Amino acid sequence: MGDETAARGSIGQLDTGPxxxxxxxxxxxxxxxxxxxxxxxxxxxxxxxVHPLDxxxxxxxxxxxxxxxxxxxxxxxxxxxxxxxxxxxxxCLTSTYSLGMVRDTLFAHFLEKAGRGRSQIAVVAETNxxxxxxxxxxxxxxxxxxxAMDTATTGPVAEGNVGGGxxxxxxxxxxxxxxxxxxxxxxxxxxxxxxxxQSNHGQRDDLCIDGVxxxxxxxxxxxxxxxxxxxxPYVVMPEHLAKRAxxxxxxxxxxxxxxxxxxxxPVQCRRLAQRAVAGLGRIGGIGNNGSGDFVICFSTGNRFAxxxxxxxxxxxxxxxxxxxxxxxxxxxxxxxxxxxxxxxxETMTGRNGNTAYALTASAIREVMEAYGREAPFLNG
Numbered sequence: 001m002g003d004e005t006a007a008r009g010s011i012g013q014l015d016t017g018p019x020x021x022x023x024x025x026x027x028x029x030x031x032x033x034x035x036x037x038x039x040x041x042x043x044x045x046x047x048x049x050v051h052p053l054d055x056x057x058x059x060x061x062x063x064x065x066x067x068x069x070x071x072x073x074x075x076x077x078x079x080x081x082x083x084x085x086x087x088x089x090x091x092c093l094t095s096t097y098s099l100g101m102v103r104d105t106l107f108a109h110f111l112e113k114a115g116r117g118r119s120q121i122a123v124v125a126e127t128n129x130x131x132x133x134x135x136x137x138x139x140x141x142x143x144x145x146x147x148a149m150d151t152a153t154t155g156p157v158a159e160g161n162v163g164g165g166x167x168x169x170x171x172x173x174x175x176x177x178x179x180x181x182x183x184x185x186x187x188x189x190x191x192x193x194x195x196x197x198q199s200n201h202g203q204r205d206d207l208c209i210d211g212v213x214x215x216x217x218x219x220x221x222x223x224x225x226x227x228x229x230x231x232x233p234y235v236v237m238p239e240h241l242a243k244r245a246x247x248x249x250x251x252x253x254x255x256x257x258x259x260x261x262x263x264x265x266p267v268q269c270r271r272l273a274q275r276a277v278a279g280l281g282r283i284g285g286i287g288n289n290g291s292g293d294f295v296i297c298f299s300t301g302n303r304f305a306x307x308x309x310x311x312x313x314x315x316x317x318x319x320x321x322x323x324x325x326x327x328x329x330x331x332x333x334x335x336x337x338x339x340x341x342x343x344x345x346e347t348m349t350g351r352n353g354n355t356a357y358a359l360t361a362s363a364i365r366e367v368m369e370a371y372g373r374e375a376p377f378l379n380g
């Protein structure tokens with residue numbers, strides 16, 4: 001990663017956790033499998049796994065909630081999650097064309113670990129990386145899912161062109177994986193909210209960073225729109241052709257994973273998931289008609305065996321009257337995670353020579369200064 005993309009961001013008023021990452025929520029682990037190949041087919045894809053706890057998912061479960069902002073996409077397993085309020089699997093993020101394979105691999109993994117007397121419904125979400133990767137030829141396999149599962153750790157989280165976000169494009173810049181965290185001081189105590197996103201959404205003009213229309217200012221003359229290679233129908237040279245090519249790109253999707261150590265019930269997890277959309281909106285995500293915008297939120301504050309021998313006791317919850325700081329933390333962490341998905345990414349060329357260009361910290365600072373603003377939310 002070069003100096004230009006080494007910066008990370010934290011937008012908002014609240015303090016971050018030590019790593020400014022979803023792994024600031026104790027026990028949460030993240031793993032990636034990144035596949036970048038040029039032969040026999042062009043692959044810019046992968047799998048990202050979020051484990052909610054520091055134990056096997058077949059050993060303990062947590063409460064969770066789901067929110068759909070716009071439904072042009074797929075998340076497997078959310079019907080049962082929404083019905084039961086329980087997350088029974090890790091959350092996997094991948095390419096549109098690999099969702100079924102990842103789901104099936106998780107099911108086989110569960111049977112191996114838990115035995116055939118139990119059942120599980122895997123939660124897998126997707127974004128379409130076809131602009132850079134030959135995704136319809138389904139280049140990913142079970143070994144990549146298991147690699148992401150087995151290498152998941154606490155600590156710093158790789159961002160940008162990694163895992164499920166390897167081939168993604170956001171706001172017509174290179175997008176991908178991003179993460180952030182915020183600390184919420186409530187009357188019930190201090191809690192951490194961490195967010196991880198897989199960003200593949202938005203048009204250039206939509207991008208707004210800390211209230212400044214950065215995307216609108218960074219037209220194709222300053223940061224090129226995604227460049228379609230010679231084998232594609234457009235040759236992007238003049239401004240009007242660049243704009244035409246940009247408009248031809250799919251509206252994309254974003255997956256948002258919210259984690260917190262605040263003890264919450266399922267309906268409260270759903271309330272936090274809904275607030276993540278406010279963070280998406282603050283940075284310019286409008287939920288386009290062709291965009292799949294989905295949020296999964298889980299709480300590690302209550303954990304329990306998948307098949308308790310007796311009624312679960314001592315379930316805890318933060319009173320709703322103490323919730324507003326958690327809302328703010330979720331909004332700010334989501335906005336920051338999306339920014340970090342852009343800052344962590346590097347320019348990438350893929351299928352047919354198509355190229356997506358990175359948004360650099362220096363370009364953001366230049367626009368902020370033109371608006372009479374500094375960029376204290378950028379580190380590095």
